Amino acid sequence: MDVFTEAIGDEVKLIAVSKTKPNEAILEAYEHGHRAFGENRVQEMVDKYEALPKDIEWHMIGHVQSNKIKYFAPFVHLVHGMDKPKRFKELDKEAAKNNRVIDCLLQVHIAKEESKFGFDMAEAEAFLSQDIQTLFPNLRIRGLMGMATNTDDEAVVRGEFNGLKAFFDKMQQLSATHFDTLSMGMSGDYQIAVEEGSTMVRIGSAIFGAR
Numbered sequence: 001m002d003v004f005t006e007a008i009g010d011e012v013k014l015i016a017v018s019k020t021k022p023n024e025a026i027l028e029a030y031e032h033g034h035r036a037f038g039e040n041r042v043q044e045m046v047d048k049y050e051a052l053p054k055d056i057e058w059h060m061i062g063h064v065q066s067n068k069i070k071y072f073a074p075f076v077h078l079v080h081g082m083d084k085p086k087r088f089k090e091l092d093k094e095a096a097k098n099n100r101v102i103d104c105l106l107q108v109h110i111a112k113e114e115s116k117f118g119f120d121m122a123e124a125e126a127f128l129s130q131d132i133q134t135l136f137p138n139l140r141i142r143g144l145m146g147m148a149t150n151t152d153d154e155a156v157v158r159g160e161f162n163g164l165k166a167f168f169d170k171m172q173q174l175s176a177t178h179f180d181t182l183s184m185g186m187s188g189d190y191q192i193a194v195e196e197g198s199t200m201v202r203i204g205s206a207i208f209g210a211r
């Protein structure tokens with residue numbers, strides 16, 4: 001992990017994406033002092049949460065399904081993939097049931113691929129222009145998450161991250177003071193993401209090996 005801290009600096013938070021990897025791999029990183037792990041499947045995250053030390057921060061980085069929210073609402077640290085308005089209502093409700101305020105990120109679609117989830121920027125702006133605090137009293141929208149196009153063309157990736165950072169800065173003006181997180185960058189593109197202003201990177205295969 002230290003090699004990443006060098007590469008991304010102290011200002012950028014590293015989420016070690018442990019999906020499909022066994023508990024032993026997580027514990028090894030844990031013993032080196034790492035605490036933030038990312039998973040994309042709810043059942044797998046719940047199983048790992050139950051088996052592993054309770055001071056681990058669990059990040060839900062995958063697509064969120066309505067009927068699964070209740071399983072991670074009691075313990076999740078940050079939900080990255082909030083990709084449509086009704087998800088916020090659902091997560092707010094589960095947060096209330098658990099007497100928690102849950103942190104989450106609004107996912108913005110920046111890639112060329114059709115398949116990736118998220119708001120487009122106009123939708124995101126309209127959504128964040130509402131009175132969020134009143135609508136979702138049990139949530140804190142901490143910022144934005146985005147995934148760049150999966151391509152070797154660095155200019156495309158840089159342009160997408162740069163655009164998301166500019167949009168993040170603009171949304172920060174309308175939002176509460178805790179709007180401070182821009183989750184962008186994975187194994188293949190985190191250096192570019194950090195150069196373009198990411199505050200949080202989600203790195204799996206470069207840490208744990210290929211899946």
Ligand SMILES: *Cc1c(COP(=O)(O)O)cnc(C)c1O
Pocket residue numbers: 017019040061062185186187188202203204205206
């Ligand atoms: C799997 C995954 C990652 C990590 O991908 P790597 O290429 O292994 O670093 C990051 N973000 C999301 C949303 C993922 O699903």
